[in-house]
Amino acid sequence: MNIDDKKWEILCSEEDIKQKTNELGNLITEDYQDKNLYVISLLRGSFIFCADLVRAIDLKLNINFMISSSYGDGLQTSGKVTINKDVEEDLTDYDVLLVDDIADSGLTLKHVMEHLKTKNPKSLKSCVLLNKPSRRLTDLEPDYCGFTIPDAFVVGYGLNYGDHYRNIPYVFIVTEEDRDRQEN
Numbered sequence: 001m002n003i004d005d006k007k008w009e010i011l012c013s014e015e016d017i018k019q020k021t022n023e024l025g026n027l028i029t030e031d032y033q034d035k036n037l038y039v040i041s042l043l044r045g046s047f048i049f050c051a052d053l054v055r056a057i058d059l060k061l062n063i064n065f066m067i068s069s070s071y072g073d074g075l076q077t078s079g080k081v082t083i084n085k086d087v088e089e090d091l092t093d094y095d096v097l098l099v100d101d102i103a104d105s106g107l108t109l110k111h112v113m114e115h116l117k118t119k120n121p122k123s124l125k126s127c128v129l130l131n132k133p134s135r136r137l138t139d140l141e142p143d144y145c146g147f148t149i150p151d152a153f154v155v156g157y158g159l160n161y162g163d164h165y166r167n168i169p170y171v172f173i174v175t176e177e178d179r180d181r182q183e184n
Helices: 014-031 047-056 107-117 176-183
Strands: 009-012 037-043 062-069 082-085 095-103 123-131 144-148 171-173
Touching: 009 014, 009 144, 014 047, 014 123, 014 144, 037 047, 037 107, 047 062, 047 095, 062 107, 082 107, 095 107, 107 123
Parallel strands: 037 062, 037 095, 095 123, 123 144
Antiparallel strands: 009 171, 062 082
């Protein structure tokens, strides 16, 4: 699976992502007009999406980062979510928007949202680029969503496969054939 390989099944094109990110930025701008917005990007998968998203939000805002883990190098969640880097600031005066790359099982999103609630923000919402409801193991749904996608392993635009391919400017589906080529 080389970067130059054009046989990938593209799920969300670079142009579609730009358009959807701008739409989300405009919506968030409207929704947070007289609020004290604090964006938290859940690293590492969301860093590209979050950077583009905050540039599309026409408001004064704070931004910070958290690191959680649940996947390791696997293709499926381990089911155990840990917070490896937390936000140290007091969130009491802020309307917090948690940004993540994908809501898959929902376990990470739910765990981090519950953790952030203990910091007493004025409000707390979530925004994801990709939503995969067919795999949901929780009742938590993202407040803002770019694309609802089928049950497939996706990579690119921040999402990784074995810690690679985050730099691809679109989202593509990793097939069995792709995995076989990666291993060879």
